[in-house]
Amino acid sequence: MAKTIKKHNVVVKTEYCKGCSLCIEFCKQNVLETSADLNKMGYNYAEALRSEECNGCMVCVLVCPDLVLEVYNE
Ligand code: SF4
Numbered sequence: 001m002a003k004t005i006k007k008h009n010v011v012v013k014t015e016y017c018k019g020c021s022l023c024i025e026f027c028k029q030n031v032l033e034t035s036a037d038l039n040k041m042g043y044n045y046a047e048a049l050r051s052e053e054c055n056g057c058m059v060c061v062l063v064c065p066d067l068v069l070e071v072y073n074e
């Protein structure tokens with residue numbers, strides 16, 4: 001039987017991110033990085049640059065103090 005590989009889509013609501021980097025530090029899959037650009041609040045926000053590496057552990061969602069991250073199963 002063929003193995004089904006789940007894909008996960010990591011969404012960062014960048015305009016609400018205060019750039020604390022907690023999600024970046026806690027992600028073992030190295031999915032997230034700090035942006036070079038600033039958001040409207042003047043923060044370098046988190047970006048999900050390697051969503052394909054995400055294993056859906058939800059740690060980033062749990063550690064974000066501002067509920068900025070969402071992870072969807074595809
Ligand atoms: S769900 Fe887990 S693997 Fe995916 S981005 Fe968040 S912390 Fe990283």
Ligand code: SF4
Nearest residue numbers: 017018020021023064
């Ligand atoms: S934990 Fe939340 S507020 Fe902090 S950098 Fe990540 S998305 Fe932004």
